[in-house]
Every structure is written in C-alpha cells, then in structure tokens.
Amino acid sequence: MGLGWRNRLRRQGGVPAPPEVPADLGRVQYEADGQYVATTTAGDWLDRIAVHGLGIRGNAVAAVHPEGVLIDRTGARTVFVPRDDLVAVQLAGGMTGKFVEKEGLVILTWNLGTERVDTGFRTRHASAKTQLVAAVAALVPDIPDPRTPDRHIPDQRTPPNPEGREEL
Numbered sequence: 001m002g003l004g005w006r007n008r009l010r011r012q013g014g015v016p017a018p019p020e021v022p023a024d025l026g027r028v029q030y031e032a033d034g035q036y037v038a039t040t041t042a043g044d045w046l047d048r049i050a051v052h053g054l055g056i057r058g059n060a061v062a063a064v065h066p067e068g069v070l071i072d073r074t075g076a077r078t079v080f081v082p083r084d085d086l087v088a089v090q091l092a093g094g095m096t097g098k099f100v101e102k103e104g105l106v107i108l109t110w111n112l113g114t115e116r117v118d119t120g121f122r123t124r125h126a127s128a129k130t131q132l133v134a135a136v137a138a139l140v141p142d143i144p145d146p147r148t149p150d151r152h153i154p155d156q157r158t159p160p161n162p163e164g165r166e167e168l
Contacts, residue, residue: 037120045095
C-alpha cells in the first residue's frame with residue numbers, strides 16, 4: 001500500500017499546490033463543520049490526488065468568503081479554492097472510498113493550475129449541506145471556462161457507482 005501511495009506521489013509531481021490563502025478574504029458568508037474527504041481528478045472520483053496532502057481525509061471547517069472557499073483542515077494544510085477557479089458545485093453520494101447516502105457529499109469542481117479537480121466535503125449536519133451548496137453556487141462565475149468550450153461540467157458526467165464503474 002505504501003509503495004502504491006509513493007508511486008502516486010511521484011506520478012502526480014506536476015500537480016501544483018493549492019493557492020495560498022489571501023490576506024483579506026472578506027467576511028464569512030457561510031461556514032459548516034464537517035469532514036474533508038479528498039481531492040480527486042475531476043470526473044474520476046477514484047483517482048485521489050496524493051500530493052500536497054490533498055488525499056488525506058480529516059475533520060475540517062468549510063467557510064465561504066467573497067474571495068473563495070476556505071477548507072481549514074485539522075492537522076493538515078488549509079485548502080483554498082479561489083472564486084475565479086470555481087467551476088461548479090454539486091451533491092453526490094460518494095468519492096474515493098467515502099460513499100454515503102444519496103447526495104451526502106458536497107463536491108466542488110475547480111481549476112488547480114491547469115488541472116481540473118473535484119474536492120469532497122461532508123457536512124457534520126445534513127441540513128448544512130444545502131446552505132453550503134447555495135453559498136458556493138453564488139460564487140461560481142457565469143463566464144464559461146475556455147478550457148471546456150460548449151460544455152457544462154455537472155451535466156457531462158455521472159458519479160461512479162460504489163464499485164467505481166459507470167452505469168450503462
């Protein structure tokens with residue numbers, strides 16, 4: 001298992017680190033306690049990003065600010081998703097080893113450098129996920145991303161089933 005993780009780290013060496021947290025994020029628009037699940041390659045929720053500690057699950061607080069989404073993880077580096085890099089937000093039933101009830105995870109799709117990634121967050125209280133999705137959705141730019149012409153990301157993919165295979 002350790003050898004596989006080490007090979008994944010080597011293979012993902014070109015994935016950039018998440019941006020640093022800006023000095024002024026503005027006031028908190030919404031905040032939710034929960035669990036950071038992982039960051040994966042967008043659309044492939046079984047391909048965990050291991051570099052920069054992005055593959056380590058743990059307790060966290062997700063805070064939505066005017067400048068982006070801040071995921072403050074306990075015992076790990078904070079993940080900051082700038083507003084301009086957000087592509088979409090949606091609910092899903094699971095990703096990379098964490099499968100829960102239907103629409104139990106909040107999934108942020110965003111651009112990490114030239115890579116498109118998905119970050120999963122599970123709110124501690126089920127009632128908080130709808131409010132978190134609404135707060136993040138208000139930040140998602142309306143301008144289409146030139147890297148995905150004529151595509152709307154949430155409608156173009158189906159989350160994998162628990163076995164990791166697309167349903168036919």
